[in-house]
Amino acid sequence: MLPPLPPPAALGSGNREARPAPRGRPPLNFRGPQSGAAALTSSFLQMRQNIFSALLQTSLSLVIAALSIAIFHFLTPDETAFVRQHYFVPFAIFTALAPANQNYLRSILFSQAPAKRANLQVASLAIVQLVTGALLIALMVVSMKTSGTSVSTANLIAFIAALALVLLRTLVTGILEFRGNYTASIILNNIGVALPYVAVFLAFVAFSQATLFGWISGLNALNVLLVALIGWHLSGASVRAMPWAQCRMDFSYRRYLSLALISVGSVIVYQGVEFALYNYTDYDRAEIASYALAFSASAVMRQVILTAVQPLEHARNYDSTVGLRRLGTVSRPIAIEFLIYTGLVLAILVLPPLLARAFPSYETAGKFVAPLMLGVLGSAIQQIYSVRMIAKARTGFLSASQLVLAFSCLAATIFLNPYFSLTAIIWLVSTLTWLRGCIIIPLYIELSAGKPRAALWMVRAALSCVIISFAFR
Known part of the structure; x- marks a missing residue:
């Protein structure tokens, strides 16, 4: 972001x-073999x-x-x-x-x-x-x-x-x-x-x-x-x-292109959408600025989540487990996933009144928090799975799906803005992000590794519906 x-x-x-x-060249500041x-x-x-x-x-x-x-x-x-x-x-x-x-x-x-x-x-x-x-x-x-x-x-x-x-x-x-x-x-x-x-x-x-x-x-x-x-x-x-x-x-253009598509695609999803909002829509600029404030707050949460998820790129962390009272032992990625759901629901309840009090000039910022948190959820959950995919150099599906998501969000913003409010457009973009991050990427990983776990998907669906329900309030 x-x-x-x-x-x-x-x-x-x-x-x-x-x-x-690397073994092919001596390390910088090489000092010879080390003792135990x-x-x-x-x-x-x-x-x-x-x-x-x-x-x-x-x-x-x-x-x-x-x-x-x-x-x-x-x-x-x-x-x-x-x-x-x-x-x-x-x-x-x-x-x-x-x-x-x-x-x-x-x-x-x-x-x-x-x-x-x-x-x-x-x-x-x-x-x-x-x-x-x-x-x-x-x-x-x-x-x-x-x-x-x-x-x-x-x-x-x-x-x-x-x-x-x-x-x-x-x-x-x-x-x-x-x-x-x-x-x-x-x-x-x-x-x-x-x-x-x-x-x-x-x-x-x-x-x-x-x-x-x-x-x-x-x-x-x-x-x-x-x-x-x-x-x-x-x-x-x-x-x-x-x-x-x-x-x-x-130069390996194929490897670089795969890395570039992941990087550019993730930015286009939201920065590209905001660029289109300013330049290709007739929405009120003050309302777009209010959206930008909510986006900035959501970016802080996203960065904190990504920092917490990054260690999962190492197999020893990804494959470890966490003991939970009454629930037994669950894998660390699943435990982090449920913490993310809980934290984002709390953010939806707490952030709007805080923004209204601290930034009274941006009076509509609060209504963008819920859809943006849905997008943050999609970004966070896909990051839990993608860190291991990137570590294993399995980036083809990630880059392709990211590019499809980016251009889908841009197309929705540019072509549908005459028919929908700004809030509805942000909900649509965030829903597409959620769909890729919470459904497509995890399903792709689970189908590649084995049979999907029905109970886990039911809980995911229930928690996602809690966030999506804020669209009707």
Whole structure:
């Protein structure tokens, strides 16, 4: 999801375990074989670092979430609509490839390929992500202009500066993670996410709205300089050794496309829908801004859930069990699934009055909470299953179904908006997301592994109906 929160992989990898160095090349800072005691100490330190990185990432994510929600307190609905339409939503869409780029880069750095070929693969990735990023910016600008939305030169420069930052940061943070420096990687990633919110506060609170894109471009340019200096310090020699002048590409387009479809599809479902709401519908902009506030609150919950689910990518966590009083022993994924259902039902009851009290200017925000929580439910449940599918490189069905969902949501928004209210459109989009996440993905996994459990599906249906029932209140 967007800033307010970026896609999970774009936030860094603090909640991922440190990976061993590949056998094909000696690990950086190699110190020779370790004794049993030294290996035990190293394992303990690694675990402590992983815990610290996870806590740091979670803390920074919550800080950014607070920033994303705080702007609604200082901006009017029309100002919020302008900022999201002209920067945050397009930025989220064209940075949607960042997780795919990061994951592809990790597969190169942690592979067993010789150093010469690895350098060629990294150079090829840099070219591919530059081209794809530029194409996405062009697509966003053309889409906005053809829909009648003006895109100023300053707005375009802000897009380009943001793209340069994302592309360079992908390479540098990948190298940092390869060297085991997860803390620096997390901080660099989150600085770039927070800066646009800082720019919004400077423009609307301290100076003038006309300076918004200047602040965004300037802060991003300074961040580019910082990332470039860090990257050059880390791997200046490796960068010079890369075969930039060669025309030959060493790139797995099929693997990259599969990763990219998952990343882009998940962003299009909601950021793409919001983009269409601003540019291709006649809904009141203040009402769309109220939807954006509810969306920002739901994004916080989604990020917390995804952080809790991420450890399930490791088989030892996914296959473990949890003892529950009176219910006996259940698998950890099922226990987490039922906690998610319970938490989202509570959120539907608690969030609307909180939003009404804290943001009185966004009076219709509360009515979007229930449908958005249904969408969060679909995203969360599919994540429980998809983390293991991605870990096992079974991404074909995930990427294909994600793409179908994304374009179905876009089509519903663009073609059905004359006939439905904004609330009904959000319910429809969220229902499609729920259908994929809570029905299609789990059913696909269970049919692949064995016979579906009827009792479990009955409980899932009952809990989902509780959330869906709020559509009739």
